[in-house]
Amino acid sequence: MAAPAFYWIRGIENSVVRESLLNAIRGRPTGLEVKQFLSVAGFLGKTTYSDALKSLGDYVKRIPQRLQKYPTAGPRIAFGTIVPYPKQTIANLKKEKLRELNELVSGVVDAQRDPGAIKKWKAQDIDCFLYAQDNNYK
Secondary structure (H helix, E strand, O other), X not given: OOOOHHHXXXXXXXXXXXXXXXXXXXXXXXHHHHHHHHHHHHHOOHHHHHHXXXXXXXXXXXXXXXXXXXXXXXXXXXXXXXXOOOOOOHHHHHHXXXXXXXXXXXXXXXXXXXXXXXXHHHHHHHHXXXXXXXXXXX
């Protein structure tokens, strides 16, 4: 299971994340990697997202059209929304989601095999909820 990106880049300055991201994109990644890279670029702002698309060159024509422009509803839209239950605090929700993420990872380690797509998506959703910074990593 690929480690969700937001955990690993938390606390790193925007300029460092941006430079690394654009360098990785220039390597013409597979379709799945492009989506992941563009998802991270969205949190760095519209300019970085636009630069990421430019870095793809002609490859940009091969990605889904919805990814060919900055998401109008914001970058979190790619991951869905995790909301608390009525009367549940954000702190409690974060604890619950961290426990859930740890259980997913433990299951993968115990099974010693790649998890299915649904578990990967769930892990990415939780990672985004817990660690993605909406302040453009400044």
